[in-house]
Amino acid sequence: MADWGAIGAVKSAVNIPVIANGDIIDAPSASRALELSGADGVMIGRGAQGQPWVLAQIAAELAGQVYRGPQGHALADVILKHYEDVIRFYGPDLGVRNARKHLTWYLERLEGGMELRNLIIRERDASVVLKRLTEGLKNCGPIIEVAA
Ligand SMILES: Cc1cc2nc3c(=O)[nH]c(=O)nc-3n(C[C@H](O)[C@H](O)[C@H](O)COP(=O)(O)O)c2cc1C
Structure with a gap:
């Protein structure tokens, strides 16, 4: 601590x-x-x-205010944009590997996210990952609590 x-x-x-x-x-x-x-x-x-x-x-x-963060489509858009940005920044080979940890961190917090994570995490082609991620996020549930 x-x-x-x-x-x-x-x-x-x-x-x-x-x-x-x-x-x-x-x-x-x-x-x-x-x-x-x-x-x-x-x-x-x-x-x-x-x-x-x-x-x-x-x-x-x-500041005594409430901000819930992105939900539903807005949340999927954040994840997809982050993925595209990582691929653009690092290039397709390094980008696919670098983005895996981010995908795991995002998806482990979503209901049904780990099934999607396991479906895409070993894939080497960024466009295949992006396609499966785009489709899979439509079927994921809301954010769930995860163990620290
Ligand atoms: C995966 C990872 C990579 C990190 N890389 C760096 C780094 O390159 N330079 C640095 O000064 N600290 C680095 N840190 C330390 C963090 O900046 C931070 O001080 C530490 O994680 C404690 O803060 P946290 O409890 O909010 O994570 C890293 C921490 C983690 C977990």
Whole structure:
């Protein structure tokens, strides 16, 4: 577990902005990290895997607002666009391999997502993955809780 209090010693010693991170996954943990560290902001790593909108959700919640994140078609569009962007950025060979972890992180959170993940995860052709992903996401259920 990250020692957010230890970041407080750094914050007291320097005159530049300090950003706390480690084990921040939601608004309560972000709030606690800010409180214990006195930091100027927080960063989120693993907690954003498969749900990059969690940053906006946490920011909204800390501001007393609610942001549910993308649902249904909008969620499928985020996943498909992310996949296309990874392929475009890394090229088809490296891109297909790099994107596998992102697909797993997204799909393990969706009802029925792991069946789809297992259907596409070894495929080497990006256009085949994209086609199966586009079709498969139509049959996936909503976001489910996954074990940390
Ligand atoms: C897969 C993975 C890759 C990471 N790569 C880097 C890196 O290249 N440079 C770095 O400074 N930290 C890296 N980190 C550390 C994270 O930036 C972060 O400090 C750490 O994961 C704790 O924050 P978290 O609990 O929000 O994930 C990496 C962490 C993970 C899990």
